[in-house]
Every structure is written in C-alpha cells, then in structure tokens.
Amino acid sequence: MENNQQNMTGSWQLNCPIEIPAETDCVTLAHGEGGRLSRKLIQERIASVLKNEFLETSDDAARLPRVDGPLAFTTDSFVVSPLFFPGGDIGSLAIYGTVNDLAVSGAHPLWLTLSLILEEGFPLMLLDRVLQSLAEAASSTAVKIVAGDTKVVPRGAVDGLFINTAGVGKLTEPVPPGPAFLREGDELVVSGPIGQHGIAVLAAREQLQLDPLPHSDCGSLLTAVEQLREALGDRICCLRDATRGGVAAVLQEWAGSSGLTLSIDERCVPVTPGVKGMSELLGLDPLHIANEGTMLIAVRQGAGQEAVSVLQSLSKTADARLIGSVKGRGVAAVTVKRTLGLEQPLHDPLGSPLPRIC
Known part of the structure; x- marks a missing residue:
C-alpha cells in the first residue's frame, strides 16, 4: 500500500491546464490568467504605451489627488464592428466617446479607466495599433488613464476586442441645467454634418467600394x-453628443424631459x-444615424447665431x-420640416438600422 502511494505521488505533477507558449503573435487564454504572460502583456504592451505616474505603482486602485467641488462620472462600453474604420478605430472611439460624455455634461475630463476584453487568438499586432490609438487620443485630450483591467475569453465569446x-x-x-429647463423660443444648434460615423462604419463593414x-x-x-x-455662459441650456439613434434620439429625449415640442428644419x-447619397440608396434618414464627434446644443432664445459663430471659428465644428x-x-x-416644406412628426427609429456602431 505504501509503495503504491509513493508511485502515485511520484507520477503526479503540478501542471498548468493552459499551455504557455514561449513566443506568440496572438492573444492566448494564458494572457488572462494572471501569470507570466499576463504580466508581460500588461507591462510590455499596455502600461508601456499608456504610461503615467498613476499606472507606475501597479496597485489595485489608483490614488487620485483631491479635487475641490463636485465631480461628474460616466461609463461606457465599445463593441464596434469592424474595429478599424475610416476616420477612427475602437481605441480612439473609446477615449473620445468617454471624454465627450463628460464634456457635454459640463465637466472637464480628468481621469479614465480602461478595461479590455480580448478574444483568444486576437493578433497582438492589432492590439498594439489599438493601444497606440488610445494613447494618442488620451494625450490629445489631456486625460489620463489611471486604472484598468484585462480579461481573455475563449474564441467566439467576443468579436476580437471589447472595451469598457x-x-x-x-x-x-455654470453647469448647463439640462433639458427639463428648456423654454419656448429656445434655439437648437448642431455642431456639424450628421450621420458620418454610422455610414463610415457601414461602408467598412460591408466593404463597399465608395x-x-x-x-x-x-x-x-x-x-x-x-x-x-466660455462665450455663452448660462445661455446654454443643454448639450448632448448625438451617438446611437442620432440627432432624432437626442431630440426625443429632450422633448420627453421638457414636455415641449422640438422642431427642426431639414x-x-x-x-x-x-x-x-448612401442614406437615399439604403432608405435611411440621416437624422437617425449615429455620430461620434457631433453634438446638439440648446441655447436661450436669441443666442443661436452666436453659438454658431463660436463653433464655426473652430476647424472641428466649422459646419455648425x-x-x-x-x-x-x-x-x-x-417635428421636422422636410425639404419640400411639409412639417411632420420625427419619430425614433423602430429598429436598429446600423447595429454595432460604437
């Protein structure tokens, strides 16, 4: 009996159930298991690109300096398909989308967290491209990524990469009071051409030769x-980046909050x-198509043209x-007054004409 136990003990060894390759050009399940490959991925590929004083400590939580006054806090997830599209990618989209949410809420962005959910087999070369894009977008907005997390899931569980x-x-x-404080006569401004993000993602997804x-x-x-x-102060009522559902969705939300009718001229x-052209070809209404760098602004009566002038002085919003x-x-x-002059209700889209756009 004793000899049998010794034989059994001698033949049994501790082994990791997931094979750990010495070198790989793709994400493996071992990259998400907290061991050597996890540390290598975080230290050599992620932290080295997004480096700042908050990430250097590698603690479980970032230690942030005191801020006087109230804060704004937001969260978002990004599941765009494809990951790369003309004008951007999931990395820049994640940074700009979060920064924009804070900005239109009346806050100056300070810190972001970043969580990556990677699919087994995702090419590390593509991950490097996304991380570089993330770093450049964060630098351009002077926001710091102070904490994060990385998970790896089996093939087919996600579509390459999701970001939270x-x-x-x-x-x-003065913080804009919001749509509940809209009044009759207030004016509506859009910061630039609408529908560009949704159409760009659609063209890339379907590989349209345009x-x-x-x-x-x-x-x-x-x-x-x-x-x-700075220019309009308390004459700004509310701002919103017109992402999923486009301008129409923002107008519906504001109308619901205010109990008033919002009317635009197409x-x-x-x-x-x-x-x-693409909208007409596909039977889509640009007012329903997503944007990722265009906002709707409501200002007090008489301030609309001044708002437009301020926005038109900037290259990003020159077509306000x-x-x-x-x-x-x-x-x-x-309501919307269409091209031929007929005013009609503008409803939310009944379905999702362009899913997975952000």
Missing part, C-alpha cells in the same frame, strides 16, 4: 464645448453628399448650423 471605460471629470460653473470613402466624425468635442461655454441640417427651436407641446414631441 469609466471617466471622471470636474464640473465647472469613392470618396466615407469618414467617421470620431473626435473630441472638448475644445468646442469649452469655447462655447433644409438647415448639414449633411455631406456622401452621407446623403442653427437647425430649429423649442415650441409649446403640440401633437408631436418632435
């Missing part, structure tokens, strides 16, 4: 928001020829336009 972020920013006065190729408006709205707030809404106004609640919550 959280962002913290300092609220600066000339010129549509480009996403993916970018930071931080400078535009800060310039606008002839005043900037749309590029490429987006207009005054597109409508706020009215007493009528039959419809949102």
Whole structure:
C-alpha cells in the first residue's frame, strides 16, 4: 500500500491546464490568467504605451489627488464592428466617446479607466495599433488613464476586442441645467454634418467600394464645448453628443424631459453628399444615424447665431448650423420640416438600422 502511494505521488505533477507558449503573435487564454504572460502583456504592451505616474505603482486602485467641488462620472462600453474604420478605430472611439460624455455634461475630463476584453487568438499586432490609438487620443485630450483591467475569453465569446471605460471629470460653473429647463423660443444648434460615423462604419463593414470613402466624425468635442461655454455662459441650456439613434434620439429625449415640442428644419441640417447619397440608396434618414464627434446644443432664445459663430471659428465644428427651436407641446414631441416644406412628426427609429456602431 505504501509503495503504491509513493508511485502515485511520484507520477503526479503540478501542471498548468493552459499551455504557455514561449513566443506568440496572438492573444492566448494564458494572457488572462494572471501569470507570466499576463504580466508581460500588461507591462510590455499596455502600461508601456499608456504610461503615467498613476499606472507606475501597479496597485489595485489608483490614488487620485483631491479635487475641490463636485465631480461628474460616466461609463461606457465599445463593441464596434469592424474595429478599424475610416476616420477612427475602437481605441480612439473609446477615449473620445468617454471624454465627450463628460464634456457635454459640463465637466472637464480628468481621469479614465480602461478595461479590455480580448478574444483568444486576437493578433497582438492589432492590439498594439489599438493601444497606440488610445494613447494618442488620451494625450490629445489631456486625460489620463489611471486604472484598468484585462480579461481573455475563449474564441467566439467576443468579436476580437471589447472595451469598457469609466471617466471622471470636474464640473465647472455654470453647469448647463439640462433639458427639463428648456423654454419656448429656445434655439437648437448642431455642431456639424450628421450621420458620418454610422455610414463610415457601414461602408467598412460591408466593404463597399465608395469613392470618396466615407469618414467617421470620431473626435473630441472638448475644445468646442469649452469655447462655447466660455462665450455663452448660462445661455446654454443643454448639450448632448448625438451617438446611437442620432440627432432624432437626442431630440426625443429632450422633448420627453421638457414636455415641449422640438422642431427642426431639414433644409438647415448639414449633411455631406456622401452621407446623403448612401442614406437615399439604403432608405435611411440621416437624422437617425449615429455620430461620434457631433453634438446638439440648446441655447436661450436669441443666442443661436452666436453659438454658431463660436463653433464655426473652430476647424472641428466649422459646419455648425442653427437647425430649429423649442415650441409649446403640440401633437408631436418632435417635428421636422422636410425639404419640400411639409412639417411632420420625427419619430425614433423602430429598429436598429446600423447595429454595432460604437
């Protein structure tokens, strides 16, 4: 009996159930198991690119300095397909999307967290491209990535790479009061051409051979928001980046919060020829198509043209336009005067014409 136990003990060895290759050009499950490959991935590929004083400690939580005054906090997830599209990629999209959410909420972005959910087999070369894009976008907005997490899931569990972020920013006065405080006569401004992101992602996803190729408006709205707030102060009622659901979704939300009717003129809404042509071909309404660097702004009566002038002085928002106004609640919550002059209700899209766009 004793000899049998010794034989059994001698033949049994501790082995990792996941094979750890010496060198690999793709993400493996071992990269997510907390061992040598996990440390190598985080230290050599992630932290080295996103490096700052908060990440150097490698603690479980970032130790942040004291901030006087109230904070804004947001979170977002990014599952865009494809990961790379004309005008951007999932990396820049994650940074700009989170920064924009803070900016239009009346906050100056300070810190972000970054969580990566990687699919087994994802090429490390593509991960490097995404990380470099993340770093460049963070640098351009002066926001620091202070904490994060990395998980690896089996093949087929995700589509290559998903990203989750959280962002913290300092609220600066005067904070726009929000759509519940809209009044009759307030004016509506859009910061630039609409629908570019959704059409760019669609063209890349379906490999449409278009000339010129549509480009996403993916970018930071931080400078535009800060310039606008400095010039107009408390005459700004609310701001919102028009992402999923496009301008129509923002208008519906604002109408619901205010109990008023928001009315726009389609002839005043900037749309590029490429987006207009693709929308007509596919039977889509540009007002329903997602943006990632375009916002809707509501200002007090008489301040619309000044807001447009401020925005047009910046390259990112040079095509800003005054597109409508706020009215007493009528039959419809949102109305649009179409090209031929007929005013009609503008509803939310019934389905999702362009899924996986952010």
